[in-house]
Amino acid sequence: QKEVEQNSGPLSVPEGAIASLNCTYSDRGSQSFFWYRQYSGKSPELIMSIYSNGDKEDGRFTAQLNKASQYVSLLIRDSQPSDSATYLCAVKETSYDKVIFGPGTSLSVIP
Amino acid sequence: DGGITQSPKYLFRKEGQNVTLSCEQNLNHDAMYWYRQDPGQGLRLIYYSQIVNDFQKGDIAEGYSVSREKKESFPLTVTSAQKNPTAFYLCASSIDPPGLRNNEQFFGPGTRLTVL
Numbered sequence: 001q002k003e004v005e006q007n008s009g010p011l012s013v014p015e016g017a018i019a020s021l022n023c024t025y026s027d028r029g030s031q032s033f034f035w036y037r038q039y040s041g042k043s044p045e046l047i048m049s050i051y052s053n054g055d056k057e058d059g060r061f062t063a064q065l066n067k068a069s070q071y072v073s074l075l076i077r078d079s080q081p082s083d084s085a086t087y088l089c090a091v092k093e094t095s096y097d098k099v100i101f102g103p104g105t106s107l108s109v110i111p
Numbered sequence: 112d113g114g115i116t117q118s119p120k121y122l123f124r125k126e127g128q129n130v131t132l133s134c135e136q137n138l139n140h141d142a143m144y145w146y147r148q149d150p151g152q153g154l155r156l157i158y159y160s161q162i163v164n165d166f167q168k169g170d171i172a173e174g175y176s177v178s179r180e181k182k183e184s185f186p187l188t189v190t191s192a193q194k195n196p197t198a199f200y201l202c203a204s205s206i207d208p209p210g211l212r213n214n215e216q217f218f219g220p221g222t223r224l225t226v227l
Contacts, residue, residue, distance in 0.1 A: 004153065032214060043201055043218040044154070088153065092214050098169065099214060101153035
């Protein structure tokens, strides 16, 4: 079973700061990477998908992918208290018809 | 409104009982999935289905069963053989089949199952 690893946190940042969430994966051939946000007691919500090396920006969110280092990250600029949630990294592996989810990083944005 | 619905939101089961969790989608997605989430752990795949009348086991299928008689519906039965069923159960769907790269999955609101 391939693995997806994330720091469990909690990660605390002040309001307005940049939050940086990191994820590493074990399958070098992985091609698709997803970030989900999950509020406490709720289901995951897809916020970003990235497939190519480099950066992908969507509003205050930037996903960064480095396949050589098997590393994907999510940056949240101008963090807001409403960003406080658990962020799940998910990786689609080449040899499986499924997506592997990491355990999630808990983010707390302090007003 | 398009989306994925799950019912019930909360479910309580006695030891030895089978229970069925409902999942319905009106997104016209071909692929549907069931995951289980335990505190502090990532989502684990129970079963998935790419087309009607076909489904495959995921990583933790023991003690669970599914059916896919309609495109819109993918119910999950938690049987008495599942020894530790208390968890948050999430149903998801995707427009692309699992074998394609752009396998973005969208989740329903979840069912929280507790064994009494």
